[in-house]
Amino acid sequence: MAAPSTRALWGYCGRGWSRAMRGCRLPGLRSSWPGSPLGARLLSQEKRASETHFGFETVSEEEKGDKVYQVFESVAKKYDVMNDMMSLGIHRVWKDVLLWRMHPFPGTQLLDVAGGTGDIAFRFLNYIQAQHRRKQKRQLRTQQNLSWEEIAQKYQNEEDSLNGSHVVICDINKEMLKIGKKKACAQGYKTGLAWVLGDAEELPFDEDKFDVYTIAFGIRNVTHMDRALQEAHRVLKPGGRFLCLEFSQVDNPLVSKLYDLYSFQVIPVLGEVIAGNWKSYQYLVESIRKFPAQEEFKEMIEDAGFQKVTYESLSSGIVAIHSGFKL
Numbered sequence: 579m580a581a582p583s584t585r586a587l588w589g590y591c592g593r594g595w596s597r598a599m600r601g602c603r604l605p606g607l608r609s610s611w612p613g614s615p616l617g618a619r620l621l622s623q624e625k626r627a628s629e630t631h632f633g634f635e636t637v638s639e640e641e642k643g644d645k646v647y648q649v650f651e652s653v654a655k656k657y658d659v660m661n662d663m664m665s666l667g668i669h670r671v672w673k674d675v676l677l678w679r680m681h682p683f684p685g686t687q688l689l690d691v692a693g694g695t696g697d698i699a700f701r702f703l704n705y706i707q708a709q710h711r712r713k714q715k716r717q718l719r720t721q722q723n724l725s726w727e728e729i730a731q732k733y734q735n736e737e738d739s740l741n742g743s744h745v746v747i748c749d750i751n752k753e754m755l756k757i758g759k760k761k762a763c764a765q766g767y768k769t770g771l772a773w774v775l776g777d778a779e780e781l782p783f784d785e786d787k788f789d790v791y792t793i794a795f796g797i798r799n800v801t802h803m804d805r806a807l808q809e810a811h812r813v814l815k816p817g818g819r820f821l822c823l824e825f826s827q828v829d830n831p832l833v834s835k836l837y838d839l840y841s842f843q844v845i846p847v848l849g850e851v852i853a854g855n856w857k858s859y860q861y862l863v864e865s866i867r868k869f870p871a872q873e874e875f876k877e878m879i880e881d882a883g884f885q886k887v888t889y890e891s892l893s894s895g896i897v898a899i900h901s902g903f904k905l
């Protein structure tokens with residue numbers, strides 16, 4: 579197994595350190611705490627350990643969760659239209675590629691964490707149904723003597739077309755889920771999906787439950803990514819697959835320059851004009867720059883216990899798909 583990265587260790591030690599210090603009752607320290615230089619040093623170490631980033635801002639870990647919640651609460655209604663505007667529709671292609679890489683088999687149990695308004699879940703259901711239709715067509719071609727009623731019947735049963743496949747969309751934000759559910763109704767997704775309010779760092783599911791875990795554009799918003807990755811590992815069945823689609827590091831200097839210009843000069847303006855929300859889109863852009871590059875994130879996934887971890891950069895590294903298995 580790969581050695582734990584300093585980042586993962588820091589996440590863990592950070593928590594352990596602050597907890598240990600809160601309960602500290604060492605006789606030698608007590609009288610000098612917290613006024614002594616040692617006390618002050620320990621205090622500042624504890625403070626640093628529980629600090630994190632919210633975009634380019636340094637905030638406490640508690641604050642980050644609240645701020646991220648507010649961002650998605652305030653953008654929920656315009657989230658989908660903004661995605662199309664900001665990426666000129668390309669996010670749809672990246673999400674399609676994620677599904678092609680997953681290539682789910684009939685009966686797959688998928689957990690889509692930070693699933694938001696359901697884009698990955700709907701693609702999953704479409705994929706399974708398209709697979710089923712292709713299989714049906716092949717079968718019908720070999721059964722020439724069926725009546726048209728029998729053929730129509732075969733095409734009618736939506737539940738059958740999923741072959742027991744199911745997707746759970748889990749997200750921490752009620753507003754995002756609300757929009758997702760509305761979208762599901764409007765687009766006719768009635769079976770094969772469930773919406774669950776939950777935190778990626780503490781998933782409300784038993785271990786060994788799912789065949790595939792996906793997280794698309796979600797993990798960079800999580801305060802303790804190491805905990806979220808460990809949770810992904812816990813809820814997957816042995817043999818299950820982790821797939822993450824996330825913004826990453828651009829590998830082409832020219833693309834990088836243009837991308838920076840577009841991200842910092844155009845995206846917050848679009849956020850303001852379309853969603854009336856400059857700050858949230860400024861955060862989205864900054865959080866992308868704070869996210870680890872492909873290799874570093876690969877190590878974090880390995881540290882959580884995943885094996886055969888690989889990644890694929892798309893659009894010159896603007897995004898990457900990381901994959902790993904629980905073996």
Ligand SMILES: C[S@@+](CC[C@H](N)C(=O)[O-])C[C@H]1O[C@@H](n2cnc3c(N)ncnc32)[C@H](O)[C@@H]1O
Pocket residue numbers: 646650691692693694695696697698748749750751754776777778779793794795796799800801
């Ligand atoms: C950029 S959106 C991505 C939504 C969707 N996956 C997509 O690709 O369109 C990020 C989502 O992460 C969710 N999120 C942030 N922190 C989370 C956490 N700790 N646990 C679960 N979801 C979280 C937000 O509520 C938001 O819906």
